[in-house]
Amino acid sequence: MLEMKVFRENPDSIFNDLKRRNASDEIVKEVIKLDKKWRAFIEKGNGxxxxxNSISKEIGELKKQGKDTSSVMEKMSGIKDKLSQNEKETKEMLDLRDQARMRVPNILEESVPIGEDEGGNNEVSSHGSKGNILNPKPHQEIIEYISGADLKRAAKISGRRFYFLTGDLARLEMALINYAIDYLYQKQYTLTIPPFFMNREAYEGVVDLNDFEEVMYKIEEQDFYLIATSEHPLTARFKDEILEIKKQPLKYAGISTNFRKEVGAHGLSDRGIWRVHQFAKVEQVVICKPEDSELMHNELLNNAIELFEGLELPFRVVDICTGDIGTVAARKYDLEAWMPASQQWKEIVSASNCKSYQSVRLNMRYRxxxxxxxPHTLNATAIATTRALAAILENNQKDNGSITIPRVLHKWMNGQEKIEAQ
RNA sequence: GCAGAGGUCGCUUAGCCCGGUAUAGCGCCGGCCUUGAAAGCCGGUGGGAAUAUUCCCUCGGGGGUUCAAAUCCCUCCCUCUGCGCCA
Incomplete structure (x- = not known):
């Protein structure tokens, strides 16, 4: 949600942004109109x-002196009626204003590329080399012959898009997690394990409202949603608080299981463990002063780049365009891994600068x-395990069916260097 | 889950019994002093609307009683202590 002062003092910045997004600006006009009405009600109510208050004081004085108060009492009852009517109207107007305000997207950074959909995203850089794999197999097949996951029985007991990770592949997941955690520890990110359930009010502070239908699972009959990423609890953590941000930004490494409905997702490219309802992820979260957020955005992106360079995977960095960026982020970069079997770049990391969009909604401030x-809030994937695993399996497959384990992970694999076909 | 005690401005705290504009300390910001700093002293230090000046809101959330609620009543949430249960 945008700060009210933007609507009042610089509405053109919103109008221009919506033009770049090719979106209607009706809702902004609505916010401005409702805000004016709300302020008129506030003024009337204050009067x-x-x-x-002054009559009430008068009554106190009169009573002290033992004088008659019936005439002032009568005046009072008229004022009270008007006031209760006014209070109702004021609250309604504020609710309407903020309902509309919630639907206005963040103001994008000026350098965000213009485009209708993911086709408009800009490649910024590419890293690693694609290798030379003869007849590369897709990861969902590799999983089978290394006995890395059991999707069939997961489907039996849970449903599609669930999995048992088994044996070396499960160990590899733990290695990836440790690799990411140790890296971020060295960069002074505080490891944080959050609650996996969040209530509606807190959740509204950090996501697009559509996500309640399309992304998060709701616990039946209770005011709980399963978290879709540790970014959500980590950012909402300081809701309604005034923080002391000294020199250093607040930097956190979140780790959690993430739960996602994945409504509407279908197709060949989603087989195996690429798109699942539940996966582990190490996440980077930063809360900082506005003047530091661009620098921190680069830091988060660089951390992700270094982590994946360390894994020796081929990937590229993409600058997400106006049509693909969504409502919350003001700037977003993705890392896309090269997937040899499908000959496609596919998303493995997302790094967003949300500016003050989340902190306004959360009513989180700093002194x-x-x-x-x-403050500004930022988030970026460090490593989402299932996608990193899929990328490793496809890029590190050998002719004999074995998978080489990235060197940086050996220390968490008891020195093991490859996973053999079973 | 049961019982008791609590939730007050960034933090700590007084006020609550007995209703009438929220007290003090710490921290922070500014000023004086100083070669500089510390200490000391003085002032400021929640939010909103409009501004020569003001006005309003704010004591965990919501509701009620009252001319008037941090204070009384109801309700919900949370924290602590003890008991119970438990990986």
Whole structure:
């Protein structure tokens, strides 16, 4: 949600942004209109309350002196009626204003490329080499012959898009997690294991409202949603608080299982463990002063790049365009791994600068000499295990069916260097 | 889950019994002092609306009683202590 002062002082910045997104600006006009009405109600209410307070004082004085109060009491009852009517209208107007305001997307950074969909994304850089694999097998086949996962029985007891990770592949997942955690520890990110359930109110602070239908699972009959990423609890953690951000930004490494409905996703490219309802992810989360957020965005992106360079995987960095970026982020970069079997680049990391969009909704501020200010929030994948595993399986497959384990992971695999076909 | 005690401005805390504009300390910011700093002293330090100046809101959330609620009543949430249960 955008700060109200943007609508009041610089609405053109929103209108221009929506033009770049090729989106309607009706909703912005609605917010501005409702805000004016709300302010008129507030003023009227303040006047009534001022009257009420002064009459109330008068009554106190009169009673102290033992004088008659019936005439002022009568005046009071008229004011109280008007005030309760006004309070109802004021609240309604504020609710309407903020319902509309919630639907206005973040203002994008000016350099975000313009485009209709993912086809408009810009490749920024590429890393590693694609290798030379003869007849590469897709990861869902490799999983079978190394006995790395059991999707069939997972489907029997849970449903499609679930899996048992088994043996060396499960060990490899733990190695990836440890690899990411140790890397971020060295960069001063505080490891944080969050709650996996969050209530609706907190959740509204960090996501697009559509996500409630399309992404998060709701616990039946209870005000709980399963988290879709540790970014959500880590960012919502300081809701309604005034933080002390000294020099250093607040930096966290979140780790959790993530739960996603994946509504509407189908197709060949989603087989195996690429798109699943449940997966582990190490996430980077930063809360910082506005002036630091661009720098921190680069840091998060560089961390992801270094992690995947360490894994010796071929990947590229993509600058996400206006049509593909969504409502919350002001700038977003993805890392896309090269998948030899399908000959496609596929998303493995997403790094977003949300600016103050989340902190406004969360009512999370930090103290400055002049008062309070909304901090910027940023998030980026460090390693999402299932996708990293799929990329490793496809890129590291050998002619004899074995999989070489990236060197940086050996220390968490008891020195094991490859996974053999069973 | 049961019983008791609690939730007050960034943090700590007084006020609650007995209703009438929220107290003090710490931290932070500014000023004085100083070669510089510390200490000391002085002032400021939640949010909103409009501004020569003001006005309003804010004591965990919601509701009620009252001319008037941090204070009384109801309700929900959370924390602590003890008991119970438990990986």
């Amino acid at each position: 009534l309350r001022a009257q009420r 400055t000499p002049e008062g309070t200010e909304y």
